[in-house]
Amino acid sequence: MRGHGQPEISGSESEEESETMRCISCKVEYGRHEAGTCKECYEEASETEEELKREIEDLKAKVAFLRFWSPLDQLSRSHGGPCYTDVVLVASSQDGPAVPVPAHKAILVSRSPVFKAMLENEMEESRSGAIKISDISYEALRAFVNYLYTAEACLDEQMACDLLELAEKYQVKHLKAYCEKFLVSKLIWDNSIISYAFAHQHNAKHLLDASLSLITDNMDKLTKREEYMELVEKDPRLVVEIYEAYLSKQVNTAAHKDSSIKQ
Amino acid sequence: MRGHGQPEISGSESEEESETMRCISCKVEYGRHEAGTCKECYEEASETEEELKREIEDLKAKVAFLRFWSPLDQLSRSHGGPCYTDVVLVASSQDGPAVPVPAHKAILVSRSPVFKAMLENEMEESRSGAIKISDISYEALRAFVNYLYTAEACLDEQMACDLLELAEKYQVKHLKAYCEKFLVSKLIWDNSIISYAFAHQHNAKHLLDASLSLITDNMDKLTKREEYMELVEKDPRLVVEIYEAYLSKQVNTAAHKDSSIKQ
Incomplete structure (x- = not known):
């Protein structure tokens, strides 16, 4: 590739120089295929970011006042x-x-x-x-x-x-959403079955979805878990729902593969 | 400008073509001198924006709860x-x-x-x-x-x-800052003297600075204003402060010009 920088001013750059330009933000040189935005969009984005930050400051002050x-x-x-x-x-x-x-x-x-x-x-x-x-x-x-x-x-x-x-x-x-968000962030395989049962009991939709998704991703390990056997004993309907979710996931995955192959 | 396509695949572009690239954000082609950011910085900025927006949503929910x-x-x-x-x-x-x-x-x-x-x-x-x-x-x-x-x-x-x-x-x-911000946004030459006196009386620093700046930008019109004459009658010290601010602005401007000339 040849081309060269700021053609309206200078015409004497080497070929190497002409393939790179400098990022306004990180100041590092980059090639054409690593190009992000034009200057105008960059400036607009910076303004947006400033505005959002100002809005956050205002909201924080409001929270501090209302608290x-x-x-x-x-x-x-x-x-x-x-x-x-x-x-x-x-x-x-x-x-x-x-x-x-x-x-x-x-x-x-x-x-x-x-x-x-x-x-x-x-x-x-x-x-x-x-x-x-x-x-x-x-x-x-x-x-x-x-x-x-x-x-x-x-x-x-x-x-x-x-x-x-x-x-x-x-x-x-507001408190329920806050706790649910926290519990979702703490979800791991080890606590997924307990979290699933807890979410069911207390009608916590996000936690339910997240734990169910984690469980159905690890079905091969499921039946060996002690919590699984306890749940079968205590509330088999919840176990049925796990299997139903797993089945529906399999069907979806199969349909997706199928359509990929046809394409 | 014409330009097209990913240069890392093709090597057969004309010089004109090689001078343009496409902005990821607005999709418009731009030349090298209009370059903004590299791709990495663009993606980082987009993530930041998303995060800020999420934070705003969270804060708004908090305000709604605390309200x-x-x-x-x-x-x-x-x-x-x-x-x-x-x-x-x-x-x-x-x-x-x-x-x-x-x-x-x-x-x-x-x-x-x-x-x-x-x-x-x-x-x-x-x-x-x-x-x-x-x-x-x-x-x-x-x-x-x-x-x-x-x-x-x-x-x-x-x-x-x-x-x-x-x-x-x-x-x-919090309320004082809220009102002050509103009054600053409504400042025009016509209400600047009244706003200045009001800000002084109620210790409203931002409004005081903004109105004083507006007044000292229009000193040629100042003495003809009725509010000016009233202020001279009622609170001449405030008028003195206007002149002091004007003087200090002039000195600063002169110093600035002076150093520009020397350079």
Whole structure:
């Protein structure tokens, strides 16, 4: 290839020079077949990136403004001053004396339609000012209440499962999506069957799809797993669904191969 | 320009052809001097853009979750159910009977250090459960309270000024920045002197800088303005600051020119 650079200015470059140009972004020379964008598109893309970054800054500031301090912050870090809380949540499955977690009715009602119904319908919780939450640890309850105020939680796998259960029970969609995303990111073959059963039980669609896909990719190893045998015992319908998904995947793959061959 | 096809396959192009390549993004052919990025940087930039967009989606969902319904929504749109409000704000300058705006102490305290001090220090407001806000219209007060819950406001120039005043008085930084940004976007020569004086009065740095810059760019027209003469009467120190800024700009420009000539 010959051609040469900036022909309107210079005509005296060597052949080697003429095949390369310099990337505006990384400053490295590249050949024609490695070409990306023209200058105009590059500049447009840079502007877009700047705009997106500005939008992110604005949104982060908005989150920081809207983020509520939690009454738990107040307790633990001694922000000082009263919290004006008007309700407490109690983890009723606690061994030993249950520590009540203070909260605001207005926040609970705003974040969860279940709390809304509970508190507005003059049920026992509304009269007593205490909401009992069953089958949950104090730590999980604290993290749950904290999330309702701050949209933040420090997750490990156990906590993500506990919070997903609470989020499902009290219909806090944002928290459920947050936990599900975390659990999907932690999916490996070793926890795929347990995750699949858990996702089924708590109606977690993304986690269900991701774990099912992982399982059907490893069908040769499936029947040897202890969790598999337990699931056959405990909930055989879930096992049937695995096989159905596997079958449907096989049919699709076959159809795809078939059409590839015909082409 | 004509050009076509991947040169690493073909070696038979004319010189003209070899000078062009196709932009991956807009698909238009361009010459070497219009080159933007290499392919790798293009792909990296596309990924970055996708990531930024995902982050924006996440942040928007977080804002939607943290956004609180305002007790005013509740009143006007009849969401139904109690609001658990425990304080009212009253625009005390109202002619006629003042309509109280209901709110939650917990929200006010969370958003404004001034409300925090007021309510926590057992001042009159804390005992009576009513906070009087002077020199403000009912509409501005409503918008102010609404912003504390939602981080949203529908602004025109008057409302932006009213809310900036309230934001300054009650130290709601996020709202102040929001109003200031709006007012800067509305700056024109006609309102620059008034904006400058307003920014000075309410300690609005960005608006001050922007209006001062606009004024010093139009010094030839300045002294003919009615607002100028009023400002000389009312607050001559502010006029002095205009001249000082103008002088400093001139000195800088001269220094810049000087160094250009020397080079």
